[in-house]
Amino acid sequence: MPVKLSKAHNLAWRKFLIAQVTLIEQIERDLAQAELPPLSWYDVLFTLSEAAEHKLRLYELAQAVLLSRSNVTRLVDRLEVAGLIQREQCPSDRRGAFAVITDKGFKMLDRMWEVYGRGIEKYFACHLDANEVRFLVKILNKITNATDS
């Protein structure tokens, strides 16, 4: 059977795609201009900063930042070279490794948030009043919860 999709829904989807891409590109540009690493590094640092003992197994990190394990291996490589995180052997599973955020990593997290947070404000949050935020979150929850089955 043919796809049946209202004009309005279709339009909403396109706007949704474009908004996302535009915003992220703008924020990445802001970060690059401030000579800071890309958003993916922020995601790792932030996720680790919130984790218990500031560390996570690599596969947990992969799930949290929505990347494949192979990707996380190399992302962790880069962050480790930069001194922002460290690998740590897992005592209970000799296959496993933790990623732990370092002091330098925390500092970088703060510096990046200066730019990133301001970007979220400037390009996203400032357009949404309290009502709109609630509504948007409600919608996004419905979508996400249904999809990540």
Next chain:
Amino acid sequence: MPVKLSKAHNLAWRKFLIAQVTLIEQIERDLAQAELPPLSWYDVLFTLSEAAEHKLRLYELAQAVLLSRSNVTRLVDRLEVAGLIQREQCPSDRRGAFAVITDKGFKMLDRMWEVYGRGIEKYFACHLDANEVRFLVKILNKITNATDS
């Protein structure tokens, strides 16, 4: 001055990111499973199908699909090898080239829409009633129009 961002706005931003990534990954998986090309190909084919005479200059295509020119050069290469589009010299500007969608390209566009459109329905549109769609589009318009300055 420090970044000042409400919890709710912050949450909305994170949900926004996650929803997008999750949906696109799911749709890409559906396309791959049907042995169809990735979304970027669809964007090109769709954009050309809607253009006057079904063709666009490469730089116009780049703007439309939100990619850099270098990227479009190679994306057009791949689509041309697959026979879905063709390059055509521009008579009025000898530097320039058009990309034109072929009959085979139109057929591929239809086949991809079968999967893509159904994905938009399943993962996105079905969660939004008429009211919610209107609201979402309104919000996204505010965001996008302000950002692509």
Next chain:
DNA sequence: TACAAATCGTTGCAACTGCAACTATATTAA
């Protein structure tokens, strides 16, 4: 116990991306 199956992190590979530099051509200004 012992063996099959699953899981963790890594690596090789091919594909895709943006940036900067390049050529060819067009546009602008003197």
Next chain:
DNA sequence: TTAATATAGTTGCAGTTGCAACGATTTGTA
């Protein structure tokens, strides 16, 4: 007209991505 500047498309390069395959280890099952 001529020279300087800008633009269109391409290419080299380095970085990022996912997939499939791999070795090491753990878990499940008989």
